[in-house]
Each structure stands twice: as structure tokens, then as C-alpha cells.
Amino acid sequence: MTVECKNCPLRQKECFQPFSPQELSFTQGFKSGELSVDAGTTIQIEGSETPHLYTVLSGMGVRYKTLENGRRQVINFILPGDFVGLQAGVMGVAGHSVEATTPMVLCTFRRSDLWRLFQNHPGRAYDLVWLAASEEAFLGQSLVTVGQRKGLERVSWALLKLFDRLKHLGLAKGNRVPLPYRQQDVADALGLSLVHTNKTLGVLRSRHVARWSDGELQILDRETLQGYALVEEEDVGQRPLI
Amino acid sequence: MTVECKNCPLRQKECFQPFSPQELSFTQGFKSGELSVDAGTTIQIEGSETPHLYTVLSGMGVRYKTLENGRRQVINFILPGDFVGLQAGVMGVAGHSVEATTPMVLCTFRRSDLWRLFQNHPGRAYDLVWLAASEEAFLGQSLVTVGQRKGLERVSWALLKLFDRLKHLGLAKGNRVPLPYRQQDVADALGLSLVHTNKTLGVLRSRHVARWSDGELQILDRETLQGYALVEEEDVGQRPLI
DNA sequence: TCCGGCTATGTCGTAGTTTAATTCGCGAAA
DNA sequence: TTTCGCGAATTAAACTACGACATAGCCGGA
Known part of the structure; x- marks a missing residue:
């Protein structure tokens, strides 16, 4: 399936980021499973191994870091269509936690499949760079x-x-x-x-x-x-x- | 030229990020020129067109955003080996400014060459995602x-x-x-x-x-x-x- | 010599933190 | 049904980290 993306003038098709999450053509040949969690579940824990990446199909959550002194910084709010896990730290060890604030359904990808994806689908790699850059731009705004x-x-x-x-x-x-x-x-x-x-x-x-x-x-x-x-x-x- | 990268266990060669900037194998088939500027020069102005990306060969600077009220948020410090411009906003319009605080030498890339690079060199695309994710992780730390x-x-x-x-x-x-x-x-x-x-x-x-x-x-x-x-x-x- | 940019230091006001007490659901237990 | 307990929202009062302002010293350039 190929869908039109309203948001990406440069490459008018198969672009990744949020429109209808269900339409994510990205999942083709990459998706490894689905995951449903209750509200309050911690999907990813700071410092733990994260062999997976996710896209949010439905539900909401927060991505945050906890400090030595117990305080907490919410990095961003996770909404349907968001991509989670690219930011994970060294070799799949997460530098932050992700928690669901409502029931969530996630689409999972294997981190180890990523390299193969890059070789076979340059367009998807392009999308990932765009995603990461978007994320970075948003964090810049937050910082300001x-x-x-x-x-x-x-x-x-x-x-x-x-x-x-x-x-x-x-x-x-x-x-x-x-x-x-x-x-x-x-x-x-x-x-x-x-x-x-x-x-x-x-x-x-x-x-x-x-x-x-x-x-x-x-x-x-x-x-x-x-x-x-x-x-x-x-x-x-x-x-x-x- | 292919160099060993001490920092990238996954792909032991041709990895991008900071070691000796001069060794950047990345530049092969992508570099479009060099740029030398004096201390105090504004390389990129918020809201202006930025057809180029840069790597810093020498010198230092800051990347920042200015606010309506005149205040300024420095997003990060630009050091030799850093990659600049991936974060630039919508279609090459910069969302931030870059200013040199010492004389700088930059290696320039054409933004329009990027898509070609992705198709022909998946490894470089991989590096770019890694770069963007690193940047994002650092911004997360700053935010905290x-x-x-x-x-x-x-x-x-x-x-x-x-x-x-x-x-x-x-x-x-x-x-x-x-x-x-x-x-x-x-x-x-x-x-x-x-x-x-x-x-x-x-x-x-x-x-x-x-x-x-x-x-x-x-x-x-x-x-x-x-x-x-x-x-x-x-x-x-x-x-x-x- | 003057001037403008950067650093240094003191005083004072305030935006925001901390702590704590009160209230309002809401679900489980009785 | 009532009661208990818990998490979240709300409000008040005391405290403080930080900002705003002012002043002075330093240095390099015109």
C-alpha cells in the first residue's frame, strides 16, 4: 500500500510522519508485532535494553528522564503516530523511560532490522532522518x-x-x-x-x-x-x- | 579513503561522527566546497534560506534561537567535527542561527544532494540518523x-x-x-x-x-x-x- | 584619551519552590 | 449503603534562588 502524505512536499508519497497512523506504509517489511498495554504501564525503562522501536497506533503517554534527586523531566508527550525509540541511548540502552497514560496499542520493530532497512529502502532511511530532525527541532523549541x-x-x-x-x-x-x-x-x-x-x-x-x-x-x-x-x-x- | 571509527562498534568503518574532522570519509562524493569565516560571523540566520549543510573542520561557534523579547537560547556549542544544518527547519529555512566565536573553517554540502546520497550510500544515511539521534539525546540532557x-x-x-x-x-x-x-x-x-x-x-x-x-x-x-x-x-x- | 564590550560584585525585589493542610472524587472493603 | 483509603487538584503561607539594576574595574581599539 502506498499513501499520499499531506505533509511532505518533497517526496509526495510514502512519507512517514503523522497522518493516519494506521496507514503507515513504513510498517511494510519492517513491522515485527503489536503490543497493547494498560494505562500506567511503563513501556521502556531508563537504562534497560530496548531491542524494539515503536510507533503509536493509539493511546497516549509521556517520555521522560528521572534524576538522581528524584525529580523528573518530561521530554515530550507521546501521541498516536509518534515514533519512539530512535532516541534510545548507546546500542539500544534507553536513556529515558516511556509510560502510557492511557491504554496504548503500539506497533513494534526490531532494532536489529534497521540496518537491512537502510540498505533496501533508502526512502525509509530518509524518513527516519526527517523524523529525528523533527524531534530535534521540537526539543529545540522546548529548550527555548x-x-x-x-x-x-x-x-x-x-x-x-x-x-x-x-x-x-x-x-x-x-x-x-x-x-x-x-x-x-x-x-x-x-x-x-x-x-x-x-x-x-x-x-x-x-x-x-x-x-x-x-x-x-x-x-x-x-x-x-x-x-x-x-x-x-x-x-x-x-x-x-x- | 576509509578510516576506522573508534566510536561505532556496530559499523566499524566509515562511521561519521567526531574523531579527526579531517578524516571525514563522509565528504566523498558529497562535499561541495569549503568556507572560511572570521570570529563573530553569523553563518546562518534564523528564518533565512539554507541550501547548505556543514561540518566544522576547525574553530568554534554557537547555535541559538532568538526570542520575540530579545532573549536568546543557545541550543548547543559548535565544536570541530560537528555537523550543522540537519536541524534546519521547513525545506531548508533555518529555525536557528549559527555564529562563529572564533575563525572557522567549514566543509559545505548541498542540501539538494542529500536525496541522491541516501539512494547511493545507505551507510551514510545510517550515519545521519545516528547523528540526528545523538543530537536529540544531547538536547534531552540539556532539557533535563x-x-x-x-x-x-x-x-x-x-x-x-x-x-x-x-x-x-x-x-x-x-x-x-x-x-x-x-x-x-x-x-x-x-x-x-x-x-x-x-x-x-x-x-x-x-x-x-x-x-x-x-x-x-x-x-x-x-x-x-x-x-x-x-x-x-x-x-x-x-x-x-x- | 575616550569609548564600548566584557567581567566582577553588592543590594533589593520577585517569580517560583517548598511544605502542608484541605478538598474532591472514586473504587474497594465492610 | 457507609466508610476507608488513595491519588489528584486546590489553596495558603514561608522561604529562596534567581533576576534586575547599578556601579566599578579592565582591556583593546579608534
Whole structure:
């Protein structure tokens, strides 16, 4: 099966990244199995062997690193269509953990099949580079946000990013999207304390800008939220980089 | 020319990343020219077209993003052997700037040659994925540091990282390495103010842990510095990821 | 000699952390 | 049904790490 990719002007077909995850032509001749997990399951543990790579077919989760002092940095939020495992550290030893926050279905690939894939399918290799570069670009944005912006800006940025990603996946109903995370997850992603994140969310709620409760995010005043988030137009992570 | 790569156990030859930059077998059939620039030159400007990719043959610089409010986030420090431009945004429009802090010599590649390279040289494609993943892993570490650690820890971490990278490049003379950056650069990389970074450096100096002046960094008490930096053993960025 | 960029250091205000107490579900046990 | 227990959200109060501002010293270049 070959599908059109709306996001990749350079190579108009067989491009990898998120549209309908089920359509991933990438899986041809590479997929090794499927994996279903419950909410709360840790799919990958920091420092453990990871012979597999994954794409997320459904469900959501977080990718994070834990520190010596017990604190935690959420690297990014894992949504359907995301590719997981490329970032894994030295020779398949993961440098981070991945945890499901909802039930998830994953498509698994064997890491050891990767080299064969490169030799036989240059297009897929190209896609992987693009993926890795997208990821890198997103992390760059996170770094800017965490490093240079204040609490309100960070929280607004995160909500907006998540909203748009989920909308892009077709999960938005009007101005609402499902957001099955805890406030702690967002706090850990933004380098803020839970308490301060909570208060900031309270501010956004009281100003009728955004409301997030019961696992559902609602954007009430996108204009203002964007103002807080100081968001750039460029929507990295959805388009090809090379 | 084919060289041994000390860092890549999986494919023992023709692997890309930093050893002696001059040996980059990668350049075969891909290199399109060389570029020499003075200290202070901006090689790449955020938002501008970037038809080229680079490897650094000599000299140092910074890669950064500028914000609406004038602040700046240094994404990483560019050292000899580094590959620049893969991260560039949509269709060759850079999402960040690159500036030389010393005179630099760069090896240039045409972005448009990339696709051909993938088709003809799967090994190089493999290297590129590895590179991108390394970069991504490093950014993950930065994010953890900036998001979760305090000033002293951040500064210590940065000094240690830079020291080790430069040492790995063979630029260390005993416990000294050249470090041609301004304090502002480090501050911007760590999400700290210049003043606070300065004071923290003062602390390290007065405690006889590390001294940085006149473009030269000196580690006086590595043990203690590592303690501050809370550094993990894993040295991502020097080893293959897939 | 003056000027501009970088480093150094002191004071003070504040954004954000820490700790803790309260509340609100919600599922399991009684 | 009520009760208990647990995890998450919420709010308040005390503390602190860090930023903003100001000032001074240093050095190289015009």
C-alpha cells in the first residue's frame, strides 16, 4: 500500500510522519508485532535494553528522564503516530523511560532490522532522518521555552502545542480535545513545580482563556493564549526538514 | 579513503561522527566546497534560506534561537567535527542561527544532494540518523538540566560537558582547555542570567573547583565539579544509537 | 584619551519552590 | 449503603534562588 502524505512536499508519497497512523506504509517489511498495554504501564525503562522501536497506533503517554534527586523531566508527550525509540541511548540502552497514560496499542520493530532497512529502502532511511530532525527541532523549541520564558508563557505554550497536535490528529471536537495527563506531567515537562503550574492553570481559567479538567482541554480564547505563548508561526514537527 | 571509527562498534568503518574532522570519509562524493569565516560571523540566520549543510573542520561557534523579547537560547556549542544544518527547519529555512566565536573553517554540502546520497550510500544515511539521534539525546540532557537543576548544577554541568568534548578532540593540555566563549553564551545556554552565571563561576573559582578566564577553562577539582553537576556516566553524543 | 564590550560584585525585589493542610472524587472493603 | 483509603487538584503561607539594576574595574581599539 502506498499513501499520499499531506505533509511532505518533497517526496509526495510514502512519507512517514503523522497522518493516519494506521496507514503507515513504513510498517511494510519492517513491522515485527503489536503490543497493547494498560494505562500506567511503563513501556521502556531508563537504562534497560530496548531491542524494539515503536510507533503509536493509539493511546497516549509521556517520555521522560528521572534524576538522581528524584525529580523528573518530561521530554515530550507521546501521541498516536509518534515514533519512539530512535532516541534510545548507546546500542539500544534507553536513556529515558516511556509510560502510557492511557491504554496504548503500539506497533513494534526490531532494532536489529534497521540496518537491512537502510540498505533496501533508502526512502525509509530518509524518513527516519526527517523524523529525528523533527524531534530535534521540537526539543529545540522546548529548550527555548523552558530556558527563557516565564510560567504563564510556558504553560500557555504547552497547552497550545498539545491542542494543535491533537487537532491535527482529528481528535478535536470544536474547541475541545482529550488531554489524558496529570498536571504533574505538564509541570515536569515545563520545569515548573506542580503548585505553580496549578496556579497558572487557575489564572488561565479565571481569565476565560483555557480550561482543563476531567482529562479534557478547552480553548476559550485562542487569541489571548497565543499572546501568552508567544508562539512562532512555524509549526515544526509536521513538515520535512531536508 | 576509509578510516576506522573508534566510536561505532556496530559499523566499524566509515562511521561519521567526531574523531579527526579531517578524516571525514563522509565528504566523498558529497562535499561541495569549503568556507572560511572570521570570529563573530553569523553563518546562518534564523528564518533565512539554507541550501547548505556543514561540518566544522576547525574553530568554534554557537547555535541559538532568538526570542520575540530579545532573549536568546543557545541550543548547543559548535565544536570541530560537528555537523550543522540537519536541524534546519521547513525545506531548508533555518529555525536557528549559527555564529562563529572564533575563525572557522567549514566543509559545505548541498542540501539538494542529500536525496541522491541516501539512494547511493545507505551507510551514510545510517550515519545521519545516528547523528540526528545523538543530537536529540544531547538536547534531552540539556532539557533535563535547564528544566530541573539549579544554577550551580547547571554551570558545573556545562563546564564539564565542554571540557570533556574538547578533551576528546585532543585540545586539552593537562587540566586546561581553550574555551573561546563569553559568559553570556553559557548563560544563554543554561537559561540563567549573565549576572547569576558570573556569580556562580565566582563560587567555583573561590572554591578552587574550576577557573575560567582569558578564554581558557581549567578544572582544578574534577571530583567536586562532578558532584555539583550530578553527571550521569552515560556519555551520549559520542556513541551510536541504533 | 575616550569609548564600548566584557567581567566582577553588592543590594533589593520577585517569580517560583517548598511544605502542608484541605478538598474532591472514586473504587474497594465492610 | 457507609466508610476507608488513595491519588489528584486546590489553596495558603514561608522561604529562596534567581533576576534586575547599578556601579566599578579592565582591556583593546579608534
